[in-house]
Amino acid sequence: MNVFIIHAHPEPKSLNGALKDLAVESLRDLGHQVQVSDLYAMGWKAVADGGDFHDRENPERMFYGRESKHAFLGGSQREDVVAEQEKLLWADAVILQFPLWWFSMPAILKGWFERVYAYGFAYGVGQHGGERWGDRYGEGTLLGRRALVSMTVGGREAHYTDRGVNGALHDVLWPIQHGTLFYPGMAVLEPFVIYQAGHLTPERWQVEAGRYRARLRGLFTEEPIPYRRQNGGHYDGQQSLKEGLGRGEAGTRIHLLQPGDPPQVPPGQP
Amino acid sequence: MNVFIIHAHPEPKSLNGALKDLAVESLRDLGHQVQVSDLYAMGWKAVADGGDFHDRENPERMFYGRESKHAFLGGSQREDVVAEQEKLLWADAVILQFPLWWFSMPAILKGWFERVYAYGFAYGVGQHGGERWGDRYGEGTLLGRRALVSMTVGGREAHYTDRGVNGALHDVLWPIQHGTLFYPGMAVLEPFVIYQAGHLTPERWQVEAGRYRARLRGLFTEEPIPYRRQNGGHYDGQQSLKEGLGRGEAGTRIHLLQPGDPPQVPPGQP
Numbered sequence: 001m002n003v004f005i006i007h008a009h010p011e012p013k014s015l016n017g018a019l020k021d022l023a024v025e026s027l028r029d030l031g032h033q034v035q036v037s038d039l040y041a042m043g044w045k046a047v048a049d050g051g052d053f054h055d056r057e058n059p060e061r062m063f064y065g066r067e068s069k070h071a072f073l074g075g076s077q078r079e080d081v082v083a084e085q086e087k088l089l090w091a092d093a094v095i096l097q098f099p100l101w102w103f104s105m106p107a108i109l110k111g112w113f114e115r116v117y118a119y120g121f122a123y124g125v126g127q128h129g130g131e132r133w134g135d136r137y138g139e140g141t142l143l144g145r146r147a148l149v150s151m152t153v154g155g156r157e158a159h160y161t162d163r164g165v166n167g168a169l170h171d172v173l174w175p176i177q178h179g180t181l182f183y184p185g186m187a188v189l190e191p192f193v194i195y196q197a198g199h200l201t202p203e204r205w206q207v208e209a210g211r212y213r214a215r216l217r218g219l220f221t222e223e224p225i226p227y228r229r230q231n232g233g234h235y236d237g238q239q240s241l242k243e244g245l246g247r248g249e250a251g252t253r254i255h256l257l258q259p260g261d262p263p264q265v266p267p268g269q270p
Numbered sequence: 271m272n273v274f275i276i277h278a279h280p281e282p283k284s285l286n287g288a289l290k291d292l293a294v295e296s297l298r299d300l301g302h303q304v305q306v307s308d309l310y311a312m313g314w315k316a317v318a319d320g321g322d323f324h325d326r327e328n329p330e331r332m333f334y335g336r337e338s339k340h341a342f343l344g345g346s347q348r349e350d351v352v353a354e355q356e357k358l359l360w361a362d363a364v365i366l367q368f369p370l371w372w373f374s375m376p377a378i379l380k381g382w383f384e385r386v387y388a389y390g391f392a393y394g395v396g397q398h399g400g401e402r403w404g405d406r407y408g409e410g411t412l413l414g415r416r417a418l419v420s421m422t423v424g425g426r427e428a429h430y431t432d433r434g435v436n437g438a439l440h441d442v443l444w445p446i447q448h449g450t451l452f453y454p455g456m457a458v459l460e461p462f463v464i465y466q467a468g469h470l471t472p473e474r475w476q477v478e479a480g481r482y483r484a485r486l487r488g489l490f491t492e493e494p495i496p497y498r499r500q501n502g503g504h505y506d507g508q509q510s511l512k513e514g515l516g517r518g519e520a521g522t523r524i525h526l527l528q529p530g531d532p533p534q535v536p537p538g539q540p
Contacts, residue, residue: 010319011332046316046377049280062281065424065468102383103449104374107316111377137435154335158508163516163524165407165500165509167444171522174437175445179373198335230435238428239435246433251521252441254433 001220003027004091005036008098008109012041015152015197020097022209023150026216035087039108045080046111052078069119077118084116093146093219094186096176099197100153103172113180122184131237136183138229139267143185146219149177150212152197160195169193174252178227185267187224189215226257232264271490273297274361275306278368278379282311285422285467290367292479293420296486305357309378315350316381322348339389347388354386363416363489364456366446369467370423373442383450392454401507406453408499409537413455416489419447420482422467430465439463444522448497455537457494459485496527502534 005023009016020036027034037044045051050062057070071077077085088094098105117123122142126135134140153160160169169191177188192215194200194208215222228234228241236242245261246254257264275293279286290306297304307314315321320332327340341347347355358364368375387393392412396405404410423430430439439461447458462485464470464478485492498504498511506512515531516524527534 010317010334013331014333040317040319046381047280047310048371048376049310061283063284063468064280101318102380102387102453103445104380106318107377107381107384110372110374110380111316113372114377117372133429133435156509158510159403161510163511165403165505165511165525167448167522167525171441171444172449174441175373178437179442198333235435239426240428240431241433241435250432250519251523252437253521255435255437 001092002033002090003093004087005095007038008106010040026213046108048114065119072118072120081115095148097150100151140185145186147181147186148189149191153195154198157195182227189222228255229264271362272303272360273363274357275365277308278376280310296483316378318384335389342388342390351385365418367420370421410455415456417451417456418459419461422464424468427465441522452497459492459494498525499534
């Protein structure tokens, strides 16, 4: 299978760098093909702006989304953006490797999504109108691919538990895992996290490395996070979760399938 | 009072640009002093990397946090970073003006926080050790300041309600409002949001502009979001919310004060 690793750390000798290297080696040993986008090493253009468009639809006022659509449909996207879209399409699984900075991904990776996730590619896909809000959240261009967040965290695991002061990890990662990876159709696995990353002893590294190798072996067999699909029949015409679903839960967890829920309509069906 | 607006949109003629201009004018009319950091216009360096440090503590391997601490304490930070820190310290209120892109702030603004929020300035502040995890979440360098997220959203409000498919707005903004603004001590107001920003008629603009002016008039009098303070007595030594608190809620909402909760220890007391 094909695995695409998007790596976002400025220091090659970092723990993130070691995890990226470990993944490349482990995945190749397992017989997979691997491509890596090392965003810092590539000097990735992090900022989405007018420079992304050679051929502006509206030279007077830039609407980023509209220009993105125009460039995507017209074949005038920047080469760096096209190359990353091709890697996403080539991949059977996508791994994000990054340190959690201010409870989100580093700016360089955020800017990768802003530029690579073009209108028509990652959003604005499928029929819009009436009660149909496009192919998103479990449908879309990247359907059939798996996604894994592998990240390092400075703080302690206890602070990210359901009652921890930072918020539950599931909530902290909601904009990334649900809003960015599941959105264009990828099936998202539970994240791989190394906590207290600034205090990693060689002994603990051995343990964490073993734990990561095991996750990589399960990349194509693990059960993904059971997010409900937007067009699976569980949301109404206003995209609200239908009454009677998500019982006993609140917050983002109402969007997870529960035992006993009605079956979802398979992707690609109206 | 002093208001600092951090503005992150590439197009001056955009709705975000108009909201920024409206805020500057309205706030000055109200007698406030205003400073604006227009990140795109400034060509803000969005990417946190080794180039942020003139005088590396460890030239062999870059730990961003440690170098940030070294530069902050040693007075060798880059001038662009120092200038932004001074604006934060000058301010009585901070407004973030941005479009919601992939359920988060634009990369250029994310990178602003990564670089300006130095170790010793915005984190790593106060006593750490034992059951004390520093001055954060309602205490810290920016205590006494207010913060307001003003943003534009392409989607519909219904999709951001408690049962909406995008997740509740409170959850989507959790990493920003709680994890980034409340973290170093700011009191966070309810966000100001314009939905369906791509379809704004002149008539609706008049309504939204009036609504924003009203929010700006309340900038120093509105009740902030009642996040619990980390050191207010509601979390235990593992930074977990104490038993009996957050009843009837789940997810990020357990971190909001409820009627009948025991009073919190005031900031700055052990």
